[in-house]
Amino acid sequence: MNGLEAIVYHNGFSMAAVGISIVFTALVALSIIIAQLHKLLLVWDNRKALIQKLRGKRNASEAAKAPEPDVSDFHNIHEEARQFNILIQVMGEPFSLPELIYLAETRGIRHPHATAAHLITKGLVFPDNKGFFLWNHEVYNQLVKGSRH
Amino acid sequence: MSNLFELVNMSGFLYLTPQMLIMWLIAAVLVYLAVAREFEPLLLLPIGFGILLANLPITGLMEPGEGLIWRFYHYGIQWEIIPPLIFLGVGAMTDFGPVLANPKLLFLGAGAQVGVYITFLSAHIFGFNLAESAVIGIIGGADGPTTIYLAAKLAPHMLGSCAVAAYSYMAMVPIVQPPVMRLLTTKKERTIRMKTNRKVGRLEKILFPFLASLMIILLIPAAAPLMAMFMLGNVFRESRVVERLSHAAQNELMNISTIFLGLPVGATMNAEQFLRPDVIFIFVLGLVAFMISTASGVLIAKFMNLFLKEGKKINPLVGAAGVSAVPMAARVVHSMGAKEDKKNYLLMHAMGPNVAGVIGTVMAAGIFLTLIQ
Amino acid sequence: MRQLNAQETDINEIKELGFFRDLLPEEWAEVYALLNHVSTIEGEELIREGDHAHTFFIILRGHFMIHYRDGRALTLNQRGDIIGWSTVISPFQYTANVTSLTEGELLAIPGDRFLELVQGHAALGEKLVKKINETLYHRQSLD
Numbered sequence: 209m210n211g212l213e214a215i216v217y218h219n220g221f222s223m224a225a226v227g228i229s230i231v232f233t234a235l236v237a238l239s240i241i242i243a244q245l246h247k248l249l250l251v252w253d254n255r256k257a258l259i260q261k262l263r264g265k266r267n268a269s270e271a272a273k274a275p276e277p278d279v280s281d282f283h284n285i286h287e288e289a290r291q292f293n294i295l296i297q298v299m300g301e302p303f304s305l306p307e308l309i310y311l312a313e314t315r316g317i318r319h320p321h322a323t324a325a326h327l328i329t330k331g332l333v334f335p336d337n338k339g340f341f342l343w344n345h346e347v348y349n350q351l352v353k354g355s356r357h
Numbered sequence: 358m359s360n361l362f363e364l365v366n367m368s369g370f371l372y373l374t375p376q377m378l379i380m381w382l383i384a385a386v387l388v389y390l391a392v393a394r395e396f397e398p399l400l401l402l403p404i405g406f407g408i409l410l411a412n413l414p415i416t417g418l419m420e421p422g423e424g425l426i427w428r429f430y431h432y433g434i435q436w437e438i439i440p441p442l443i444f445l446g447v448g449a450m451t452d453f454g455p456v457l458a459n460p461k462l463l464f465l466g467a468g469a470q471v472g473v474y475i476t477f478l479s480a481h482i483f484g485f486n487l488a489e490s491a492v493i494g495i496i497g498g499a500d501g502p503t504t505i506y507l508a509a510k511l512a513p514h515m516l517g518s519c520a521v522a523a524y525s526y527m528a529m530v531p532i533v534q535p536p537v538m539r540l541l542t543t544k545k546e547r548t549i550r551m552k553t554n555r556k557v558g559r560l561e562k563i564l565f566p567f568l569a570s571l572m573i574i575l576l577i578p579a580a581a582p583l584m585a586m587f588m589l590g591n592v593f594r595e596s597r598v599v600e601r602l603s604h605a606a607q608n609e610l611m612n613i614s615t616i617f618l619g620l621p622v623g624a625t626m627n628a629e630q631f632l633r634p635d636v637i638f639i640f641v642l643g644l645v646a647f648m649i650s651t652a653s654g655v656l657i658a659k660f661m662n663l664f665l666k667e668g669k670k671i672n673p674l675v676g677a678a679g680v681s682a683v684p685m686a687a688r689v690v691h692s693m694g695a696k697e698d699k700k701n702y703l704l705m706h707a708m709g710p711n712v713a714g715v716i717g718t719v720m721a722a723g724i725f726l727t728l729i730q
Numbered sequence: 731m732r733q734l735n736a737q738e739t740d741i742n743e744i745k746e747l748g749f750f751r752d753l754l755p756e757e758w759a760e761v762y763a764l765l766n767h768v769s770t771i772e773g774e775e776l777i778r779e780g781d782h783a784h785t786f787f788i789i790l791r792g793h794f795m796i797h798y799r800d801g802r803a804l805t806l807n808q809r810g811d812i813i814g815w816s817t818v819i820s821p822f823q824y825t826a827n828v829t830s831l832t833e834g835e836l837l838a839i840p841g842d843r844f845l846e847l848v849q850g851h852a853a854l855g856e857k858l859v860k861k862i863n864e865t866l867y868h869r870q871s872l873d
Contacts, residue, residue, distance in 0.1 A: 211482050220481050220490075224474040227724040231717055234576050235467040238716075239460035241568055246457070246561050304801030306829075321773045325793035325831035328805055339802025450782075454775070556773040600799075604780060688840070691766075700767040702838065 254316050288323045289332055289348060302340035305333070372414030376628035383631070384408035384623075387521070396528035400501060400619045404521060407623020419624050430621035434516070439618045440506040441586040446611030447502075447683070447715070448590025449603045453565050455709035457557045461661065462675070462706070466713020468657030469679030470721050472497035472650025477725075480642050485635070488512045491725035493639055496523045497646025498718030499530070499682040505622060506583060507722045511729060517626035518636045522643035527682040531689050533644070537651045538677050538693060546659070547697045549672040551706045559595070566591040573720060579730075580723025587719065647680065654679035654710065671706075678707040681714035744837065747810035749788055749861050757854045760847060761839075768838045770830035776813070777828035783816035786844045792834020796826045804869060805831065815862045817841035818848050 215221055251258065295311050296303055305324060312320035327333040331347050365371065387405035391398040410418055410426065418424045421431075433439040456462055477494030485493060488511035495507050496519060504523040508516040526533060566588035574581045593603040658676030665671065674693050678686040687707035694703040744750065744765070745758060753761060770776060770792065777785075779799060789811040796813065797803035806813065813836075816824045822841070848855035 214484075215478055215481050218481070218487050220478055220487070223487075223728050224478055226728070227477075227721060228471060228474050230577065230724055231470045231720050232464075232467045234573055234720055235463045235713065235717060238569060238572060239463040241572070242457050242463075242561075242565060243460040245564060245568070246555075246558065249558060249560055249564075305795060305803040305805070306797040306827075307801055309795075319772060321795075321829065321831040322793075324795075325805070325807070328793070329807075335804065339798070339800075339804065341803070452778075556771055600780065607780075695766055699765070702766050702768045704766075 253314070257316055285326065285330060285332075286351060288326060289351060291317050292323065292327060292333075293343065293348060296343045302336045302338070302342050305341050308341070369414040369416070374414075374628065376632050377412040377414065379632060380408055380412040380626065380628045383626075384412070387623075390525075390528070397524045399615050400524045401521075401528065403616060403619025404517075404524070404623035407620040408517075408626045409623075410620075411624040411627045419627070426621050426624040429617050430624065433617045434505065434509045434621055435513070437506065437509070437582055439614050440502040440509075441582045442610060442614040443502040443618060444583045444719075445586040445590040446606045446608075446614065448566070448587040448592075449594045449606035450611075451587075451591055451594070451683070451712050451715070452708070453562060453591065453595075453712060454557045455705050456712055457561055457565060458555050459706070459709055462671075462709030463713040463716075464661060465654050465658055465671075465676045465679040465710035466681075466715075466717040467679075468676060469650040469654040469681075469710070469714050470498065470717045471653035471657075472646050472648070472680075473718070473721050475649050476642055476646030479645065480638075483638055483642070485638075487729050489515055491729055492519050493642045494646055495519075495718065495722055495725065496526065496639075496643035497650040497680070498714065498721060499523065499527050499647055499650070499680040499686070500715060500718040501527060502618070503583060503681075503718050503722045505618065507725060510726060513625075514630060515639065517622055517624075518631060518639050519643070520622045521626070522640050525640075526643060526647045527685065530680075530682050530685040533647060534651050534677050534680075534686065534689050535693055537648050538655055538674055538690075541652055541655045541659070542673050544697060546662075546673050547694060548701065549670050550698070550701050551670075551672055551675070551703065552668065559597075562595040563592070566595065569716070573716065577720055577723035577727065579726035580719050583719045583722070584716075587715070650680045651677045654714075672701070672703055675703060675707050675710055679710040679714045679717070681711065681718045683711050683715060684708065686714070687711040744790075747788065749810055749812060749858075752857055752861075753854070757851070757857070760851070760854065761858075764839045764843050764847065766838045766840075768836045770834045770836065772830065772832055774830040775827065776830055776836075777824045777826070779824055779827045781824050782841075783814060783822045783824050784841045785814055786817040786839045786841060787813040787828075788837040788839075789813065790835040790837060792836070793831040794834065795829050795831050797829065798826050812862065812865050814841070815866060817844050818859060818862065 292308065292312065295308060295315070299308065299311070309320045309324050312323065317323065324333065332344050332351070333341050334344055336342050384405045387401045387408065390396040391401035391405060407426065410416065416424075418426045419430070421427055473494045476497050477490045480490035480493040481487065492504070492508045492512045492515055495504050498504070501520065501523045505516060505520050508519045512519075570585060570588040573584050590603075590606050593599050593606055654676035655673045656676070657679075658671045658673040662670045662673065672694060674690045678690045680686050687704055690707040691702070691704040694701045741762070744762075750758060750761065767790075768787070776787065776794065789806060790809055793805060793807040794811075794813065795803050795805050813828050814824070816822060817839075822845070848858055
């Protein structure tokens with residue numbers, strides 16, 4: 209038996225239809241899952257901030273009584289520098305730049321890569337010529353002083 | 358004197374047949390393509406040598422139960438060991454980043470499987486049985502190990518010819534695909550620039566092989582051997598804690614597996630099995646399958662563009678990378694795009710459908726196994 | 731005087747990069763045929779240690795970090811800086827990771843084509859490899 213007759217007899221058309229449908233369905237499902245995956249991971253990464261936000265709403269009055277540390281001195285580079293300075297204090301010097309970026313990323317600091325580049329450009333972070341990096345305390349202190357005046 | 362006659366009688370010269378000499382020529386062509394033209398040399402060279410060995414008389418190399426190469430074939434391919442090991446290596450070399458950054462590119466990997474099914478039906482019309490048709494169809498996926506895996510299970514007598522067809526077309530991607538791509542796209546479409554993808558995090562890359570394994574293996578259990586090893590290799594890579602295993606899977610294991618894949622596959626091609634009219638059909642239908650897969654990938658991309666906003670449109674050339682000849686198909690897409698617009702860098706975008714094509718072809722093979730075996 | 735269009739201006743600017751400056755016109759033509767423009771986003775992994783050296787890059791714009799498994803790193807942000815010397819040095823596997831710290835733009839040359847060019851044209855190959863060696867020397871060979 210040859211030709212279309214053979215295909216019909218052996219359910220060839222339905223096999224092809226089922227086959228292509230399953231492949232499409234599986235890949236569509238997979239694409240939906242991975243399209244949502246990074247959003248879920250983002251929520252997971254920022255879970256502490258989210259929980260705080262939720263609690264904050266509930267205890268708005270309590271929060272008012274316990275003010276946030278004063279960060280008004282820091283804008284743009286100042287704020288970035290302050291956050292990275294804290295991380296570097298924890299890590300110690302000299303520090304590994306990729307590790308610093310990784311730490312910043314896991315602590316929910318926005319744009320950790322670009323921030324690191326920005327701090328290097330501004331001279332706040334500089335290489336020790338052995339592959340590690342140092343924090344320029346002098347420049348940082350000037351920055352802090354400058355922002356207070 | 359009688360000893361001399363005995364020696365002559367025991368030599369292979371007396372048993373040579375014209376068909377064997379033709380097979381030597383075929384072996385020489387494959388070796389030439391591998392050495393001089395560098396067409397898939399890692400596979401075509403051992404396959405070519407395997408063909409030569411299989412067509413030497415009274416060697417017993419492919420004697421069931423006894424022959425050396427038969428043992429490689431039996432324990433490596435019939436026992437389904439080597440193709441999954443190759444997939445382990447491929448998984449360790451695969452970066453799913455482009456797919457994760459732009460999941461809609463997965464559709465293009467599915468689109469290219471249309472060719473597999475159209476060719477499956479066409480082969481059946483030409484008189485091949487269902488199992489043989491499935492193996493011929495899967496050539497369109499342009500995935501050598503999957504073709505070998507499926508052929509070994511469904512139509513072992515076609516293993517050699519289908520493997521050679523699959524690897525030949527994989528090698529000829531730069532010749533076969535561009536005319537189809539040019540025919541189906543306008544110059545304007547070929548110059549579409551795709552936006553740079555978002556950054557993909559490490560955790561996302563680690564989770565993907567687990568999620569993909571769960572979903573695909575639960576849906577198509579017959580795809581488990583290849584899919585499981587593919588994703589395991591990728592877990593090695595992305596976890597970054599077993600660099601040694603990842604390196605071994607990508608290099609030593611992959612190289613050893615490639616040797617023990619190519620040689621026995623070539624050795625299955627003896628003159629009686631290969632010099633038959635239906636083998637020509639296999640090559641012609643395989644080529645058709647490959648061209649339809651390329652075309653369907655491009656057309657699916659064009660179809661998706663109907664629903665995508667300006668600035669988010671897909672360059673339809675990228676659809677052609679949905680066949681799973683990794684990374685050759687993606688490179689061809691990139692060079693075609695760059696010919697139209699030198700600043701258009703399509704390589705990373707094309708890698709998305711390219712790896713999706715691998716997943717799609719494995720699923721298609723799994724479905725054939727489920728429905729036909 | 732003829733007004734240069736945007737693409738021609740680009741070509742002339744690129745030609746003046748340190749890496750290409752000493753090339754003869756016919757050598758430049760061969761190299762130019764291989765160049766592709768690539769853009770990167772912040773945090774994008776450009777190169778991964780241990781992978782087959784698939785691409786050679788020349789920085790046009792942006793800030794890039796070359797980093798090693800032991801935590802060492804160096805950053806590059808100069809127009810004309812090169813990344814991916816492993817494309818022309820055996821065993822042709824990257825020896826470090828490279829991440830884009832900011833949005834960036836690079837010229838990319840496919841590794842196999844670059845190797846072919848370097849191996850196939852003695853004079854041109856020597857010039858390019860010399861440039862690569864100079865760069866590596868200045869980086870004080872962190873690897």
